[in-house]
Amino acid sequence: MNYPNGIKRNFKISNSNRGMNLENDINDSNVYYRKNEIAVIYKKPTPITINKVDYKNRKDAVITEAHFIIPSTTDYNGIYKGNYVDFEAKETKKDYFPLANIHNHQIEHLKKIKNCGGIGFIIVRFTHNNETYLLEIDKLLNFLDNSKRKSIPKEYFVENGYLIKQGYNPCLDYLSVIDKIRRDENEKNLEEK
Numbered sequence: 001m002n003y004p005n006g007i008k009r010n011f012k013i014s015n016s017n018r019g020m021n022l023e024n025d026i027n028d029s030n031v032y033y034r035k036n037e038i039a040v041i042y043k044k045p046t047p048i049t050i051n052k053v054d055y056k057n058r059k060d061a062v063i064t065e066a067h068f069i070i071p072s073t074t075d076y077n078g079i080y081k082g083n084y085v086d087f088e089a090k091e092t093k094k095d096y097f098p099l100a101n102i103h104n105h106q107i108e109h110l111k112k113i114k115n116c117g118g119i120g121f122i123i124v125r126f127t128h129n130n131e132t133y134l135l136e137i138d139k140l141l142n143f144l145d146n147s148k149r150k151s152i153p154k155e156y157f158v159e160n161g162y163l164i165k166q167g168y169n170p171c172l173d174y175l176s177v178i179d180k181i182r183r184d185e186n187e188k189n190l191e192e193k
Contacts, residue, residue: 022091043075087120093127097126113137124157
């Protein structure tokens with residue numbers, strides 16, 4: 001299916017691209033945000049070292065051997081309304097999010113983003129009912145500090161996270177959730193004064 005602005009979507013689901021639907025939705029949303037000068041957010045490249053290249057000519061070069069330099073931090077980063085944004089995106093087929101799906105160095109990275117004044121969070125899609133939630137790093141840390149579970153139940157996302165509405169353009173409007181979080185924070189600060 002072709003969307004406006006040249007965005008193409010593949011709705012065919014196979015074993016080879018399962019787990020990539022959330023990433024596709026975020027990437028398409030980011031294209032929309034950039035084209036409309038709403039935000040500049042990109043998927044981070046995975047840091048690798050190329051060990052071996054097979055090429056007959058420069059145009060047909062193929063990487064045949066590579067390894068990861070260092071563990072990657074998170075999936076996406078950029079800027080929105082003057083704020084640095086950094087987040088990890090995951091999918092789960094279960095009605096819970098296994099903590100093994102997010103690494104300690106990623107959690108520490110998001111914690112540092114928050115401590116330096118940026119916006120850090122995770123986006124998790126529960127594929128069995130196609131619901132996608134944004135969970136701020138503070139809420140993730142709160143769960144980790146107060147639970148011995150090896151997974152976060154979906155109910156925690158419902159109660160402590162934000163459901164991201166799916167639409168046409170952008171197809172996954174996670175920045176409207178950021179706006180809501182900021183409004184809620186401002187209202188809370190006003191009430192405390």
